[in-house]
Amino acid sequence: MPLSFCSLASGSSGNCQFIESQTTKLLVDAGMSGKYIKTSLETINVSIYDIDGILLTHEHADHISGLGVLMRRYKLPLYVTRKTWEVLSDKVGQIDASLLHVFETIDDILIGDIRVKGIKITHDAVDPLCYTFHHESCKIGIATDLGAISDEVIEHFKDCDLLMIESNHDIEMLKVGPYPMYLKRRILSEFGHLSNEDAGHIARELIEYGSVKNILLAHLSQENNFPDLAYETVKGIIEGEGLVIGQDINLDLTYRDKVGKLYRIVKER
Ligand SMILES: [Zn+2]
Numbered sequence: 001m002p003l004s005f006c007s008l009a010s011g012s013s014g015n016c017q018f019i020e021s022q023t024t025k026l027l028v029d030a031g032m033s034g035k036y037i038k039t040s041l042e043t044i045n046v047s048i049y050d051i052d053g054i055l056l057t058h059e060h061a062d063h064i065s066g067l068g069v070l071m072r073r074y075k076l077p078l079y080v081t082r083k084t085w086e087v088l089s090d091k092v093g094q095i096d097a098s099l100l101h102v103f104e105t106i107d108d109i110l111i112g113d114i115r116v117k118g119i120k121i122t123h124d125a126v127d128p129l130c131y132t133f134h135h136e137s138c139k140i141g142i143a144t145d146l147g148a149i150s151d152e153v154i155e156h157f158k159d160c161d162l163l164m165i166e167s168n169h170d171i172e173m174l175k176v177g178p179y180p181m182y183l184k185r186r187i188l189s190e191f192g193h194l195s196n197e198d199a200g201h202i203a204r205e206l207i208e209y210g211s212v213k214n215i216l217l218a219h220l221s222q223e224n225n226f227p228d229l230a231y232e233t234v235k236g237i238i239e240g241e242g243l244v245i246g247q248d249i250n251l252d253l254t255y256r257d258k259v260g261k262l263y264r265i266v267k268e269r
Pocket residue numbers: 058060123125145
């Protein structure tokens with residue numbers, strides 16, 4: 001079992017992802033309540049007490065709202081950059097200092113037997129990061145709250161066996177929807193979120209490199225998207241290249257309020 005992945009929740013209202021190797025269990029973000037995260041892990045037969053560490057992508061509330069509880073009640077260690085911790089420490093409350101692992105930058109660290117590589121992205125947080133997770137020859141990527149796609153982003157996520165990618169909004173729904181103009185501008189900018197079309201294009205580009213096998217759509221907006229719309233838009237862009245979903249590539253959704261499918265990435269040697 002080289003690497004497993006399960007989305008416990010993903011969306012504008014909360015994010016938490018689970019990654020596991022044979023000896024190491026990690027959470028990425030803690031944007032749901034401690035109770036939700038504990039119960040979600042139990043549905044995939046994982047005890048929250050066995051989690052080896054939490055990594056944060058950035059300090060927005062939908063990524064950290066359960067962090068204080070996880071660190072205090074379940075004594076889970078946190079791996080975080082100094083800049084993010086500086087804006088976060090007040091919100092988390094009193095925690096055991098021995099649980100805190102602060103880095104100048106998380107560009108390449110080893111937690112247990114999982115190597116974590118991060119790159120800086122343009123989203124409007126103090127030190128936002130996107131991660132890939134490596135164990136043996138398996139690679140998993142989490143690409144949410146991106147803001148914009150750059151060559152560095154494509155390079156970072158190339159060759160992922162599984163890539164979870166932001167498909168936040170439908171551009172037309174966002175434009176005619178209820179959000180105030182400043183918020184619409186922010187979401188559409190390089191400091192905001194990727195649209196369904198953006199997700200389709202980055203997926204297609206990465207598939208062209210030949211090794212991405214599983215694409216999971218993530219961080220869907222409740223107000224400016226529908227799961228079926230996100231899925232069909234991305235499917236249309238990928239299949240426009242002559243690829244067949246379910247045959248050449250697996251395309252799946254993650255959910256705002258329920259646990260997604262458990263993926264086990266196993267590669268032939
Ligand atoms: Zn954010």
